[in-house]
Amino acid sequence: MALRGWASLAWQADYGQFYLVDPEDAAFRPPEEITPEMMERSLFVPPAGLVVYTEGCLQQRIDFAIHDAESEHPEAEPMTGNPWTRVRTADLSFPSRRFSISSPSSPDPLPCGPFFLLDTPSVRARIAWMEFQGSRDDSVPVEPDVIAITLWPA
DSSP: HHHEEEEEEEOOOGGGEEEEEEEOOTTTTEEEEEEEHHHHHEEOOOOOSSSEEOOOOOEEEEEEEEEESSSOOOOOOTTOOOOOOEEEEEEOOOSSSSEEEEEEOOOOOTOOOOOEOOOEEEEEHHHHHHHHSSSOOOOOOOOOOOEEEEEEEE
16 A cells, blocks of 8 residues: 555635535536535535535645555544544545545636546545534634545545
């Protein structure tokens, strides 16, 4: 098993969500209505791509890891040692074998990326959230929530 690529992005998930979008999928539209099941799972899997729902923090650090096979999964967030607050898995499709990240305020991926390349159009994903527990005071800086997305061929 080999690591094929990784990135760590500082992100602002407006409206509590962000998207992994196949840049060649002109039909991608996130759901307009968020069901209780989507909120419980904290994600929605359209025919191509992924919608990830976040908790109340506007700021996230999103860690991507792309492997050639399923890898060991850490039981806690590696930098802090804090436990994940949620972990989900999903089967995803990216027909062009690449994806970009976007959000409601920027729904179309930028034409020059960043893009993430995949070995296969069908992948399995493990999404892990480490979210701040307790009340937030938006008038003071806070540590961002961490969302780790690990992908490997399905």
